[in-house]
Amino acid sequence: MSFTRRQVLAGLAGLGVVGVGAAAGARYWLGKPLFADTHDYELIAAPLDVELVPGHLTPAWGYGGQAPGLELRSRQGDWLRVRFINHLPEPSTIHWHGIRVPLEMDGVPYVSQLPVLPGEYFDYRFRTEDAGTFWYHPHTTSAEQLGRGLVGPLIVEEAGGSAFLHERTLSLKSWHVDEQGAFTDFSVPREAAREGTRGRLTTLNGARLPVLELPAGQVVRLRVLNLDNTVTYRLNLPEADVRIYALDANPIAPRPLGKEYWLGPGMRIDLALRVPEAGRELSLRNGPLRLATVRSVPSGLAAGDWPAPLPRNPIAEPDLESAETLSFNFEWAGALSSTAEGSAFKFWQINGQAWDINDKTCADRPIASLRKGRSYIFELRNMAQYQHPIHLHGMSFKVLGSNRRKIVPYFTDTFLLGKNETARVALVADNPGVWMFHCHVIDHMETGLMAAIEVV
């Protein structure tokens, strides 16, 4: 594959007027298409000191002057256009998690584009076909870049407008920092070979144990995103009247949240919360641990009602009758973990193959080749005792069933494959390209648990 660098000296000269604080400007710098609405951003990635531990600064990296990054918004059917400007000390890219984009917009280095070097920019532009809660992050040196804060929410509003009067975006991330706010190792080999390296400091929207003030009596949409490298949050809201409206951006028939929902790295959940009477407090938790306090404040508004279910996204329905079944085994490869000089640790493998993040040619050897337009069933088998949030780029898939739990079929881009679980998912191979298929525990991905699937 050959690429053209988009570095333009004239463009770089123009950067002098764009400060980090002014990153969120919406201007039509690419020329406005005739018949489409656009949502335009200049998004600068740059070092940014943040106060995660009171009285101490952490040398984070942020998008648009914040970490987690600036919330980007588009509308279903419109174009999203982001000029990504790299002011980091190293190369980077942006991948749009869950968005079905053409390959050249997918942000995978050496597969969809060259890395964007320090001082360069890259114009991402694509139509956002699906509504829902998505996110964005680099696909380069991921443990460190995501670990330092390069993660951000991307919200695509429903084409017909939202059924909700109120909403909040809640981004979860834990940070690899010590008591002085200094970064600790983003990846420790002995942890990478197990559940992945955890950060010690849990935050919601970059703050520890924040208080969310919500209008009493109203139904509020809570878009909860797991932007963490490692942690699966066991999400619960005790004593709350709360329903699930969408999983990973895809609407479901609303149902109660229940005891808890396991939100793996990269996954999102859209909840509808009926806020209790003014003065009451609720606790949003990870298992028994508080993530945030929800405080009900007087709203002066008439009591809200549950909105209708969200409209489904235009994802092709797989034809199970004609579908071919492919098996993918996710295995621990500890015996293969000794590494040659210069190659990465290989603790994990898919169908006997470990991805090497230092080998730029891995994507030239896809693990499966799908025919465009045909339906496929993937049988996902977890041979290990650690869970893997399995993510596919380029296409969404439908979860059909599991040998470990009852599943109401739903569309998603990330499925949390539990320990020793076998699940069946299906898709229509309708997006030509070479697509990453990987675990979203970043440590697992960077030590083997990634593959390429081509659609031709």
Ligand SMILES: [Cu+2]
């Ligand atoms: Cu994994």
